[in-house]
Amino acid sequence: MASKLSSLSRRRVIKTAGAVAVGGGAAALLGGGRLAAQGGAPAIATNAQGGRKYKAFVKSGPLLPEVVELTARPLTGNKCVVRMEAAQTCYTSVDQVLINGTPTNGPSLVGHGGVGIVEAVGPQAMSVRVGDRVILNLHAACGKCHNCLRMRSDKCNGPTDFPNEPFATMSDGRPVAGSRTGAMAEIAITYEDYLTPLFTDVSSAEISMLTCVGGAGLGMAMTNIPVEAGSDVVVFGGGPVGLSAVMGAKVKGASRIICVEPIQYRRDLALKLGATDVVDPNQYKERTAVAQAGFGGPGTDLFRDALVERLREMTKPRTDRRYAGGGRIGPDHILEAVGGDRIKPKSHPQGPDPTGVTVLQQCWELGSAIGSIVTCSVGQPADAVVRIPAAQWADGAKHHWPGTGGGTNDRRDSNRYCRMMETGQINMKALATRTFPLNRTREAYQVCADREVPATIVAPNT
Numbered sequence: 330m331a332s333k334l335s336s337l338s339r340r341r342v343i344k345t346a347g348a349v350a351v352g353g354g355a356a357a358l359l360g361g362g363r364l365a366a367q368g369g370a371p372a373i374a375t376n377a378q379g380g381r382k383y384k385a386f387v388k389s390g391p392l393l394p395e396v397v398e399l400t401a402r403p404l405t406g407n408k409c410v411v412r413m414e415a416a417q418t419c420y421t422s423v424d425q426v427l428i429n430g431t432p433t434n435g436p437s438l439v440g441h442g443g444v445g446i447v448e449a450v451g452p453q454a455m456s457v458r459v460g461d462r463v464i465l466n467l468h469a470a471c472g473k474c475h476n477c478l479r480m481r482s483d484k485c486n487g488p489t490d491f492p493n494e495p496f497a498t499m500s501d502g503r504p505v506a507g508s509r510t511g512a513m514a515e516i517a518i519t520y521e522d523y524l525t526p527l528f529t530d531v532s533s534a535e536i537s538m539l540t541c542v543g544g545a546g547l548g549m550a551m552t553n554i555p556v557e558a559g560s561d562v563v564v565f566g567g568g569p570v571g572l573s574a575v576m577g578a579k580v581k582g583a584s585r586i587i588c589v590e591p592i593q594y595r596r597d598l599a600l601k602l603g604a605t606d607v608v609d610p611n612q613y614k615e616r617t618a619v620a621q622a623g624f625g626g627p628g629t630d631l632f633r634d635a636l637v638e639r640l641r642e643m644t645k646p647r648t649d650r651r652y653a654g655g656g657r658i659g660p661d662h663i664l665e666a667v668g669g670d671r672i673k674p675k676s677h678p679q680g681p682d683p684t685g686v687t688v689l690q691q692c693w694e695l696g697s698a699i700g701s702i703v704t705c706s707v708g709q710p711a712d713a714v715v716r717i718p719a720a721q722w723a724d725g726a727k728h729h730w731p732g733t734g735g736g737t738n739d740r741r742d743s744n745r746y747c748r749m750m751e752t753g754q755i756n757m758k759a760l761a762t763r764t765f766p767l768n769r770t771r772e773a774y775q776v777c778a779d780r781e782v783p784a785t786i787v788a789p790n791t
């Protein structure tokens with residue numbers, strides 16, 4: 330599948346884009362958004378996309394989503410039309426897709442992110458052009474808000490100011506709005522703030538792994554608290570996020586990368602992608618509360634935990650002579666990518682705690698006195714609590730850096746991640762091994778939910 334997508338030549342892509350950018354012609358293809366708008370390119374100035382019919386995987390009310398026909402509304406502002414080539418089925422959407430009863434406010438597209446070709450741009454779009462291959466990211470990156478200006482585009486404030494106007498209409502006349510990253514569709518219509526132009530020959534299927542999962546894993550290892558060369562790293566979770574974190578840690582030069590994962594084939598894959606060791610957490614489930622608390626480390630933990638003890642043992646430095654550079658207890662870096670289970674896998678074991686809360690507690694306990702802990706998981710119960718002794722919280726020196734984007738700034742990092750794929754430094758092909766057409770999107774999510782492969786891809790236009 331990857332080869333099929335990668336064989337789609339840029340020339341053909343541009344030709345295809347030209348065919349549907351009604352009336353756009355060469356001005357729209359070559360001029361790009363702002364220039365074309367100033368020149369009055371018909372596709373842009375006359376909103377020629379309005380009325381266009383297309384298929385999309387839509388969730389409506391409490392019903393399971395299904396592929397339906399939508400009618401596009403005229404393009405406004407900086408919205409763009411992207412012909413989708415590949416979109417990954419993030420595990421965090423499986424309850425929305427497979428379990429009745431998850432309501433939506435109105436008809437809504439499923440998915441968060443993918444890769445495609447820009448076919449039309451609204452009159453205010455500046456950074457993307459018709460014909461561009463773009464990644465549609467999970468997070469907007471407006472580049473202007475408080476958080477974006479401080480390198481936290483994963484927490485971009487911009488979307489709250491974007492007008493939540495419908496971009497399409499259901500056959501029964503209901504408007505479709507709010508699904509800015511819905512990519513399980515023949516075309517995605519979204520604000521340019523979610524789009525990053527790509528300049529690479531890597532296949533769209535591989536790049537689509539960067540949306541949400543891959544970007545989060547690489548970001549945890551490489552961006553805000555980057556893994557240091559020669560360090561010991563523990564990665565909790567061997568799904569697409571954790572495996573990407575393993576690859577990122579390897580790129581950064583970690584000497585020891587231990588992946589903790591309950592599923593055998595994922596542990597095997599982790600070893601192929603850069604882990605030096607793997608651990609099955611179900612082999613170390615003993616865990617009891619103890620009364621004592623202090624600054625962390627053995628003797629002051631809130632829990633006596635077999636997994637934490639095992640990982641401390643594995644990351645024990647060659648010396649504990651404190652005046653000879655020794656004294657570290659626990660790894661230098663911890664990268665967490667577990668989260669709460671939505672659906673129990675059919676034929677693979679769950680981890681010791683399907684809520685995903687225990688592992689967060691273990692991250693804190695395992696972290697060395699000055700170590701870093703980066704977490705990015707979601708799906709824990711809303712009332713769950715992680716306990717941190719007050720003295721550690723107030724006066725300890727463990728760093729904790731959370732966030733679902735893992736620190737990745739999509740516009741800054743997407744093309745450098747692609748470069749790392751070009752050079753073989755990371756291998757997203759190993760994660761994206763099964764591809765489905767749009768009309769089998771639900772099956773793609775089921776395979777994802779069952780953990781049969783690390784990740785599945787939907788190719789909406791095949």
Ligand SMILES: [Zn+2]
Binds near residue numbers: 420421540541
């Ligand atoms: Zn996701």
Ligand SMILES: [Zn+2]
Binds near residue numbers: 484
């Ligand atoms: Zn922003």
